[in-house]
Each structure stands twice: as C-alpha cells, then as structure tokens.
Amino acid sequence: MKKLPLYTIVLILGLFGCSSQKKLVEQAPFTIKNPTCQEFAAGRPEGGSGFTLEIPVDGLPSDIHFEKVYFRGHQMIPHNKVENGSTVLICEYQRNIPPASKDIIMHADPMEEVGNQPPALLKEKGEEFPFELKGDEAVLEYRLEGKRKSRYYKISGIKEKTPRQYPSRPQN
Incomplete structure (x- = not known):
C-alpha cells in the first residue's frame, strides 16, 4: 500500500511521456x-x-525554419533559394564519392613514414x-520561431x- 503513489507516478509518466514516433501535421x-x-x-568517377x-x-x-528533409531513405538539410520572387528549397544528396587516394610512404626508417594518415574508420550506423x-x-521537418518542438509535413507527388x-573531361 505504501508503494501505491510510486506506481501511480510511474504509470502516469509511462502513459503521458514523450513519444519517440514523429507525428505528421x-x-x-x-x-x-x-x-x-x-x-x-x-562523367568521372x-x-x-x-x-x-x-x-x-x-x-x-517569416517565422518558419526548415530543419531537414527526409526522402528516399536519406536525411538532407534544405537550403533556401529565391527564384522570381518565390522560395525554393534545394536538397542535394551526393553518393559514390571515392575517397581521395594519397600516396603512402613506405620506408625502412619509421621516421620517414610520419606523414602517413591512418585509414578512416567506418562510421557507426x-x-x-x-x-x-x-x-x-x-x-x-520545420520549426516555428520561438518553439522547440519540430513539426513534420508529408509531401506527395514528387515528379x-x-x-x-x-560530360567527362576530354582525354589528351
């Protein structure tokens, strides 16, 4: 009986706690x-x-700030661009960018290899x-100025x- 207030508080917090699911407006x-x-x-890799x-x-x-755009499994940050008096949100996603290969110095003297960079670790999921x-x-995803909570609006019919x-660079 003494633990009844504790159980009541836990139950109320469980029912009215923050939701991790994002709700669409x-x-x-x-x-x-x-x-x-x-x-x-x-044209080039x-x-x-x-x-x-x-x-x-x-x-x-004027009091809206766009935070992210969720599209085809990617999260992108939109950039505002004004064209002919109207606003256009531009989101660019770039994939398949191979890392720049740097020369690795291999030498019998380890001090000569000081400039070598260690391999990059895979990003955590x-x-x-x-x-x-x-x-x-x-x-x-957008937020009204002065508000902390983000709102989510679904866009359909993207053409x-x-x-x-x-084109690729001409080969000489």
Missing part, C-alpha cells in the same frame, strides 16, 4: 507546388552521382529512418525529371 502554414527530383551523374530535390514553397511565413515513404514522397549526365 495535416495542414502546414505554407503551400508546396510541383516538387521535383532530378538524378545526376558526373571522382565526381560521384546523386539527386537534387527542389521543393517550391508559396506563402512562406546512425538512427533508423523514422518514416515509411514511397518513392515520390518526402517529409519536411521525376530526366536525369542529368555531366
């Missing part, structure tokens, strides 16, 4: 018009490949992707543009 204080995605590939996601935003209040999305869907193939 139905209406955002802005409108999204014709978002597009365009794959790109460089060093250039890599990836995609660019463009999200045109109309009626954008980050948190899991928080949303289940189709290929033409993204989630936009796929023709991939852009960058």
Whole structure:
C-alpha cells in the first residue's frame, strides 16, 4: 500500500511521456507546388552521382525554419533559394564519392613514414529512418520561431525529371 503513489507516478509518466514516433501535421502554414527530383551523374568517377530535390514553397511565413528533409531513405538539410520572387528549397544528396587516394610512404626508417594518415574508420550506423515513404514522397521537418518542438509535413507527388549526365573531361 505504501508503494501505491510510486506506481501511480510511474504509470502516469509511462502513459503521458514523450513519444519517440514523429507525428505528421495535416495542414502546414505554407503551400508546396510541383516538387521535383532530378538524378545526376558526373562523367568521372571522382565526381560521384546523386539527386537534387527542389521543393517550391508559396506563402512562406517569416517565422518558419526548415530543419531537414527526409526522402528516399536519406536525411538532407534544405537550403533556401529565391527564384522570381518565390522560395525554393534545394536538397542535394551526393553518393559514390571515392575517397581521395594519397600516396603512402613506405620506408625502412619509421621516421620517414610520419606523414602517413591512418585509414578512416567506418562510421557507426546512425538512427533508423523514422518514416515509411514511397518513392515520390518526402517529409519536411520545420520549426516555428520561438518553439522547440519540430513539426513534420508529408509531401506527395514528387515528379521525376530526366536525369542529368555531366560530360567527362576530354582525354589528351
């Protein structure tokens, strides 16, 4: 009987505690018009490949800060770009960038090998992707100025543009 208040407090905290699941809002204080995605590939292996996601935003209040965009299993930080008086959020994801190979000095005298860098360790796996999305869907994370809690808005119907193939450097 003496532990009843303790059990009550634990039960209340368990029921009303913070949720780790991110909840989507139905209406955002802005409108999204014709978002597009365009794959790109460089002509050289060093250039890599990836995609660019463009999200045109109309009626954008000044007190909104965009935090992240979740798209195709990736988290990207959007950058605002103003085109013809309207705001466009640009998200670029680049993959397949091989690390720059540096020469390794091998010498009988260990002091001659001082400039060698140790191999990079594999990055630890980050948190899991928080949303289940189709290929033409993204989630936009934003925060209102003065608020600590982020809000999440789902974007559907992202159009796929023709991939852009960058030419390679001419061989001499």
